[in-house]
Amino acid sequence: SQKIEQNSEALNIQEGKTATLTCNYTNYSPAYLQWYRQDPGRGPVFLLLIRENEKEKRKERLKVTFDTTLKQSLFHITASQPADSATYLCARTNRDDKIIFGKGTRLHILP
């Protein structure tokens, strides 16, 4: 079955440092990988999408990579701030248009 695996342990990062979150997928490569941010009690908010033929995507302080050999996407937040503290979800979109979400990784940026 197709799965999205994210580190379930919380990640603590000092303010100003780069936070790196990992997303691993199983089976065949998805058409896209998406990253969302979710705050407690709220719905997820879309951040970035990367296609399987793209290696890297950037948006302001955010960067996403897609490695089809490792079956992995990395999500980076540079110059992290306490306001970046949230749960970050990785999701795969398959060619049949179905989306499968991971459990997310809780990120804490320490002041």
Next chain:
Amino acid sequence: EADIYQTPRYLVIGTGKKITLECSQTMGHDKMYWYQQDPGMELHLIHYSYGVNSTEKGDLSSESTVSRIRTEHFPLTLESARPSHTSQYLCASSPAGYSYNEQFFGPGTRLTVL
């Protein structure tokens, strides 16, 4: 902030009651989705719709039903609520077309069945 709304935000109800969770979007999106999410767990797709009069069941089996009579409206109904239905329910929408599948989520409804 996305233009997708869910009501109520919180609902506490007794076993056996019929409930309807409302979801509306003003973006004109053809695709709409319902997800169920327990604390610390992933979102599970329970229903989706690709347009008016189109509804499909998702990957997670659910006793709920949905309808899509209008593009902007996608309500979810539980005929007889049970404690096992206690969860967070998230509605989402996205534009039509395969190549652009970003989902816009509502704030969610936290349902507690006693």
